[in-house]
Amino acid sequence: MQNISAIFKKEFKTYFLSPIAYIFITVYLITTTFLFFQGFFLINQADMRGYFDLLPWVFLFFVPAITMRSWAEEKKVKTLELLLTWPVSDVEVVMGKFLASFALLAIVVLLSISIPVTIAIIGHPDGGQIVGQYLGALLMGAAYLAIGLWVSSMTENQIVAFIVGVVVTFVLFIISTPFITMVLPSFAAPLFAYVGLGSHFESISRGVIDSRDIVYYLSVIGFFLFLNVCSLGSRKWE
Amino acid sequence: MSPTNDSVMLEVKDLNKNFGNVHAVRNLTFEVRKGEVLGFLGPNGAGKTTTMRIITCFIPASSGTVKVSGMDTVQNDLEVRKRIGYLPENNPLYLDMTVDEYLKFAGEIRGLKGAQLTNRIHDMFQVCGLAKMANRQIGKLSKGYKQRVGLAQAMLHNPDLLILDEPMSGLDPNQIIEIRQLIKKMGEEKTVIYCSHILSEVAATCNRILIINDGAIVASGTPDELTAGASKTSGYMLKVKGDKASVQAKLSAIPGITGVTVQESGEWLEATITSGKEDVGEKIYKCVSENGWSLAELKRHSASLEDVFTQLTRG
Numbered sequence: 001m002q003n004i005s006a007i008f009k010k011e012f013k014t015y016f017l018s019p020i021a022y023i024f025i026t027v028y029l030i031t032t033t034f035l036f037f038q039g040f041f042l043i044n045q046a047d048m049r050g051y052f053d054l055l056p057w058v059f060l061f062f063v064p065a066i067t068m069r070s071w072a073e074e075k076k077v078k079t080l081e082l083l084l085t086w087p088v089s090d091v092e093v094v095m096g097k098f099l100a101s102f103a104l105l106a107i108v109v110l111l112s113i114s115i116p117v118t119i120a121i122i123g124h125p126d127g128g129q130i131v132g133q134y135l136g137a138l139l140m141g142a143a144y145l146a147i148g149l150w151v152s153s154m155t156e157n158q159i160v161a162f163i164v165g166v167v168v169t170f171v172l173f174i175i176s177t178p179f180i181t182m183v184l185p186s187f188a189a190p191l192f193a194y195v196g197l198g199s200h201f202e203s204i205s206r207g208v209i210d211s212r213d214i215v216y217y218l219s220v221i222g223f224f225l226f227l228n229v230c231s232l233g234s235r236k237w238e
Numbered sequence: 239m240s241p242t243n244d245s246v247m248l249e250v251k252d253l254n255k256n257f258g259n260v261h262a263v264r265n266l267t268f269e270v271r272k273g274e275v276l277g278f279l280g281p282n283g284a285g286k287t288t289t290m291r292i293i294t295c296f297i298p299a300s301s302g303t304v305k306v307s308g309m310d311t312v313q314n315d316l317e318v319r320k321r322i323g324y325l326p327e328n329n330p331l332y333l334d335m336t337v338d339e340y341l342k343f344a345g346e347i348r349g350l351k352g353a354q355l356t357n358r359i360h361d362m363f364q365v366c367g368l369a370k371m372a373n374r375q376i377g378k379l380s381k382g383y384k385q386r387v388g389l390a391q392a393m394l395h396n397p398d399l400l401i402l403d404e405p406m407s408g409l410d411p412n413q414i415i416e417i418r419q420l421i422k423k424m425g426e427e428k429t430v431i432y433c434s435h436i437l438s439e440v441a442a443t444c445n446r447i448l449i450i451n452d453g454a455i456v457a458s459g460t461p462d463e464l465t466a467g468a469s470k471t472s473g474y475m476l477k478v479k480g481d482k483a484s485v486q487a488k489l490s491a492i493p494g495i496t497g498v499t500v501q502e503s504g505e506w507l508e509a510t511i512t513s514g515k516e517d518v519g520e521k522i523y524k525c526v527s528e529n530g531w532s533l534a535e536l537k538r539h540s541a542s543l544e545d546v547f548t549q550l551t552r553g
């Protein structure tokens with residue numbers, strides 16, 4: 001546990017050692033707030049549905065930006081050789097990094113709390129619904145993070161990690177949208193609809209948290225963190 | 239466990255490592271005891287770094303076993319890693335962090351906490367001459383200071399087995415002397431493995447040397463044993479004044495001397511003498527004084543570690 005927390009602290013601090021985290025937070029807040037209020041006054045409804053409908057698309061670019069550096073940089077600078085000869089298990093290192101990236105994402109997402117406050121001042125939004133939407137958004141974000149970390153563990157190049165991260169997440173998101181499932185043969189459609197990231201966010205953006213969606217996101221997180229551990233272990237393969 | 243086994247810190251047995259069809263390490267077998275500083279010597283590409291990576295559990299061997307303090311590096315890898323301090327080749331560091339932050343992080347992972355951690359970091363600052371750099375960002379330090387940070391990290395938890403892969407690169411002469419003493423001191427009760435291709439460094443620091451070439455051991459022993467083994471022939475340089483022909487003849491007549499070439503250099507004669515293993519210095523001196531030649535110089539040169547190294551690793 002001390003190991004995970006040591007890695008967590010170090011990773012989390014590292015985000016703020018460079019200006020990237022600050023730029024990131026600012027750009028995120030400006031973009032999402034702007035996009036949301038642009039639609040909000042059109043629809044004229046005191047809820048945050050519009051905001052959470054945007055999130056999967058915003059995360060698509062923001063989350064790989066958080067994770068691209070995590071492993072790629074360690075591989076490039078060779079600090080991985082230090083880290084993996086210290087007395088920590090691969091699982092601990094992966095968990096430490098994942099939790100640190102999640103903490104950063106959570107901070108960014110929660111900073112957007114100004115929006116529900118504004119809405120609360122203007123109208124009478126459903127508080128429970130908004131809490132549900134935030135929890136769902138964090139779950140989905142965590143799944144994106146796990147994917148991004150895994151992609152980063154397979155390259156030494158941050159830019160490659162970013163681009164491939166966006167593409168992989170995008171593909172996983174899109175396969176469950178009607179756009180794709182419509183053209184699939186009927187037996188494959190439900191499968192794709194279940195596996196894809198997109199379908200599970202629909203109810204969440206309405207503020208309805210279904211235990212099946214929670215299970216789904218937790219499985220995605222677990223699966224990609226597992227792949228991440230495997231890809232660290234791949235140095236041991238012949 | 240027998241008492242002799244207790245003092246064996248590292249045991250490498252029949253170690254092999256292949257990268258595709260590159261056979262980087264071949265049937266390596268050796269032991270290092272407590273209180274030994276082992277110089278691990280070899281030319282570029284000999285397999286030094288690969289061997290160290292296997293010992294530190296970074297990569298597994300293709301075959302063979304490595305035991306640290308009797309524990310297998312595959313079955314017991316976390317326990318083994320706790321006992322090792324490692325300075326990898328090219329000294330990778332977290333460049334964004336300050337020296338102090340970095341050592342704190344390394345210490346926490348090593349299970350150090352609170353006052354103990356602060357004390358150890360403080361000790362390392364003194365030992366590695368880093369006190370003034372504590373709050374500097376590592377990426378902005380000079381190469382030598384980065385090297386010191388790497389060393390501090392490796393020694394932070396006072397490891398039983400310290401593995402240094404080319405630790406002196408980038409250090410200034412003063413720092414080299416300090417670190418050399420430090421390594422010797424650590425070597426008194428702990429075990430140190432020191433990889434390098436700089437022979438003088440290894441000769442000055444290590445009490446045993448292992449020379450590898452192309453992944454296999456080609457020689458091992460103390461620095462003296464190695465040079466003695468290689469100097470099957472040794473030689474003398476003599477600078478005298480006298481008649482050239484008689485110098486040539488008289489010297490050649492001394493038993494034990496196998497060859498003499500005399501050359502004029504100004505008013506002096508320079509004789510290059512080759513001899514067998516036997517020390518003929520005294521006989522040469524007697525010959526010089528009996529003949530009444532004036533003597534300017536008499537020098538013996540035996541094979542240096544450098545010679546041993548080139549002999550063993552060439553061709």
Ligand SMILES: Nc1ncnc2c1ncn2[C@@H]1O[C@H](COP(=O)(O)OP(=O)(O)OP(=O)(O)O)[C@@H](O)[C@H]1O
Nearest residue numbers: 257260262280281282283284285286287288289435
């Ligand atoms: N990851 C790897 N993949 C393929 N080949 C490798 C790998 N690592 C090392 N080798 C090869 O193994 C051999 C030994 O390399 P190693 O780095 O152990 O040499 P070294 O003795 O440390 O050399 P140097 O003095 O230059 O540091 C070399 O031929 C090298 O090309």
Ligand SMILES: [Mg+2]
Nearest residue numbers: 286287288327
């Ligand atoms: Mg090397």
